Amino acid sequence: MNRPWMDPDVLIVGGGPSGSTLATLMARRGWTVVLVDRASLPRPKPCGEFLSPGALRAMERLRIHVSAPGTGRLTGWVLQADGVEVATRFAPQALGASMPRDRLDAGLLAHARREGVHVLERSTYLLGAPGAGASGVVGPPSADVQIRTPSGHRTLRPTVLVGAGGLRCPVSRVLRRRTSTRVPRKISLTGHVRGIACDPRFGRLFVRGDLTVGLAPSDEAGRLWNATVVVPRHRGGELRGAGAKQFFFDCLARAQVPAYGALGLEEDQPMASSGFRKVSGPTYRGRTVLVGDAQGYFDPFTGQGIYQALRSAELLAPSLHLALAGRISWGHALGGYSRRLARERGRTHRLQRAVEAWLMSGVLRPPTAWILSRASPLFGAIMEATTDRSSLSRAVRHHVRATLSEAASVRSDPSPLTHHLERKASHP
Numbered sequence: 001m002n003r004p005w006m007d008p009d010v011l012i013v014g015g016g017p018s019g020s021t022l023a024t025l026m027a028r029r030g031w032t033v034v035l036v037d038r039a040s041l042p043r044p045k046p047c048g049e050f051l052s053p054g055a056l057r058a059m060e061r062l063r064i065h066v067s068a069p070g071t072g073r074l075t076g077w078v079l080q081a082d083g084v085e086v087a088t089r090f091a092p093q094a095l096g097a098s099m100p101r102d103r104l105d106a107g108l109l110a111h112a113r114r115e116g117v118h119v120l121e122r123s124t125y126l127l128g129a130p131g132a133g134a135s136g137v138v139g140p141p142s143a144d145v146q147i148r149t150p151s152g153h154r155t156l157r158p159t160v161l162v163g164a165g166g167l168r169c170p171v172s173r174v175l176r177r178r179t180s181t182r183v184p185r186k187i188s189l190t191g192h193v194r195g196i197a198c199d200p201r202f203g204r205l206f207v208r209g210d211l212t213v214g215l216a217p218s219d220e221a222g223r224l225w226n227a228t229v230v231v232p233r234h235r236g237g238e239l240r241g242a243g244a245k246q247f248f249f250d251c252l253a254r255a256q257v258p259a260y261g262a263l264g265l266e267e268d269q270p271m272a273s274s275g276f277r278k279v280s281g282p283t284y285r286g287r288t289v290l291v292g293d294a295q296g297y298f299d300p301f302t303g304q305g306i307y308q309a310l311r312s313a314e315l316l317a318p319s320l321h322l323a324l325a326g327r328i329s330w331g332h333a334l335g336g337y338s339r340r341l342a343r344e345r346g347r348t349h350r351l352q353r354a355v356e357a358w359l360m361s362g363v364l365r366p367p368t369a370w371i372l373s374r375a376s377p378l379f380g381a382i383m384e385a386t387t388d389r390s391s392l393s394r395a396v397r398h399h400v401r402a403t404l405s406e407a408a409s410v411r412s413d414p415s416p417l418t419h420h421l422e423r424k425a426s427h428p
Helices: 017-028 053-061 101-114 233-242 244-254 305-324 330-360 365-373 376-387 392-408 416-425
Strands: 010-013 033-036 072-074 076-081 084-089 096-098 118-120 145-149 152-156 160-163 186-196 202-208 211-217 224-232 259-265 271-274 288-290
Touching (some): 017 033, 084 365, 160 305, 224 244, 244 259
Parallel strands (some): 010 033
Antiparallel strands (some): 186 259, 186 271, 202 211
């Protein structure tokens, strides 16, 4: 089964969570895997750093272990919407985490290397060999695939080509996917902030007007926090007028993020991200297939991005294995993967869009926040159902049981508010 890496069984373009995870799973099955990434990891990435309990369970299920300094353990979520605070814990025995994204990506790629994956960093995937059009790549190994590396061009003949390079993955162009011409609706700024006075056991979501701020601790002590500010596209003029850094801090102040004093930014400037246009069209053709955000991106309003990346790799790996082994056809393998992923994502996507609509609507937000503040198990269940493949009804049962258990031991386990007041008193 093993062949030289210049003639690999699987060529993966993109070294993010989905690409590295898929590479690990395929190498374990005995296939020769080459992974190409245009950057050299670790690399900064403008996104949140929340790992849901579903993401951690997926990593444990797939036997992928990433340890990195600065990892925060989370026991729940706190929502603050127009002065109403709702706190909820994750399901019993469930923990989330917050890990700097550059360390997560580097850790997943290092794990793939240990499994025998050949990694080409600072290398660019080209759409076909010289003299061949983009369509010549579809259905390898009938056409060569060229990679531009720091040492020059290399030609590979993979059996299957996987695009895992995110929303702008060049493999998408091979499949002739269509990009929406509509102007993107949102702009986001991300940075690591010092001086935030919040309980580091909880991730936080602040919603005020058309502004959303997500917080996740970058360490267990809460000395440094990952903060992501999301605003509508029409506020881009304010951003350009004030400058990215000042606009970022103005948004944190407007969201009433608690602080011990003046907030500080770890980076020189917050990282900006925009231009997330909707992409549609086929996710596979011949022996070319997409995974992760390249397959289908949607705004991770409730923090399910990493879980969705891991889950898509988990679904694709067995399909690729069976097709490479000749036990099923490529059409059956890749079509089945695409349908299963669409079913799972469809449910969480619809629920996630409903949550966002409730919280971003000036009319619906106040009564929604009031209801959730008096039914925190419902809030916890909704968050779990959007960040895992759990059904909403099962998640509700989990959180009701957790709430009853917590009520019985409330004296021995301080509430988030009590914990926060104790921390604030110790930091005059």
